Amino acid sequence: MTEIAQILGESPWRLNRQRKGNAVYHALKRAILLRELKTGDALIEQQIGGAMGCSQGPVREALMRLEQDGLVTRRGYQGTAVSDTSAAEAAQMAQIRIEIETTGIKVATPIADPAKLDEIAALLQELEAAEDRLDSYAKSDLDREFHLAIFRASGMHALEPILRRCCLHMHRFTFGNAHRAGATAANEHGRGPGREQHRAIFEAIAGGRADEAAETMRQHIKSVIAYWAPDLKDAMDGDG
Structure with missing residues (x-):
C-alpha cells in the first residue's frame, strides 16, 4: 500500500x-x-x-x-x-490519438492564423523550459496543451475530449516511466526524442506544409512511445 x-x-x-x-x-x-x-x-x-x-x-x-x-x-x-490502464487499452488509445491528430493537423495547418501560431509557440517555449528543469509533471501537462492547441485550430471540437483522454492515459506509460526518466535525466539532460520533433511540427504548421506536419506528428508520437514506453510499443505492434 x-x-x-x-x-x-x-x-x-x-x-x-x-x-x-x-x-x-x-x-x-x-x-x-x-x-x-x-x-x-x-x-x-x-x-x-x-x-x-x-x-x-x-x-x-x-x-x-x-x-x-x-x-x-x-x-x-x-x-x-x-484505476488501471492496460497496455492493450493504451495501445488502442495511441492508435486513435494518431488518427485524430494527423487528421486534425492537416485541417489546422492551412487555417492557423498568427494568433494561434503565437499561442503554440509560447506553449512550446514553456514545454522546453519544463524539460530543462526536469519537471516531469509540468512537462506532461504542457505537452498535452501543446498538442491540444494545435488540434483546436482544426475546429473539430467534438473530438477534443477523446484526444485529451488518449493523451492522458498514454502519459501513464511515457512520462510515468520512472526507469527511463531516471536514465534520461542522468545521461541526456532530461530530453527524450520529442524536443526537435515538436519544433519540426511547429515549423511545418507555420510554413503551411500540412502533409509534412501530419507525417512529422505521426512519427513523433510513435518515436516517443518507442523511447519512453517499449511495453506500449510492443502492444501496438501486436495489434498489427
Whole structure:
C-alpha cells in the first residue's frame, strides 16, 4: 500500500498556490501519472484531506474530476482507488490519438492564423523550459496543451475530449516511466526524442506544409512511445 500522506505531503501543489480542489486534483494526478500512486491504491478522503490540509469537500471534488479523466475508479461503499490502464487499452488509445491528430493537423495547418501560431509557440517555449528543469509533471501537462492547441485550430471540437483522454492515459506509460526518466535525466539532460520533433511540427504548421506536419506528428508520437514506453510499443505492434 502506497503511503499517500508522504506522497502528498511532498507535493509541490500546495493549497496556498490555488483553489483547494484544484490543488488536490493536481497533487493526485501528478502522483498517478508519475506512478507514485499505483494501480489499486486506495484513495481515502480523510487521509488525503489531512495530507493536503483541507476538508473532505475539495478532496471529493478532485476525485470526481479524476474519475472523469479515467484515472480513478469510484466503487461505492468500497471507496475510491487508482484505476488501471492496460497496455492493450493504451495501445488502442495511441492508435486513435494518431488518427485524430494527423487528421486534425492537416485541417489546422492551412487555417492557423498568427494568433494561434503565437499561442503554440509560447506553449512550446514553456514545454522546453519544463524539460530543462526536469519537471516531469509540468512537462506532461504542457505537452498535452501543446498538442491540444494545435488540434483546436482544426475546429473539430467534438473530438477534443477523446484526444485529451488518449493523451492522458498514454502519459501513464511515457512520462510515468520512472526507469527511463531516471536514465534520461542522468545521461541526456532530461530530453527524450520529442524536443526537435515538436519544433519540426511547429515549423511545418507555420510554413503551411500540412502533409509534412501530419507525417512529422505521426512519427513523433510513435518515436516517443518507442523511447519512453517499449511495453506500449510492443502492444501496438501486436495489434498489427
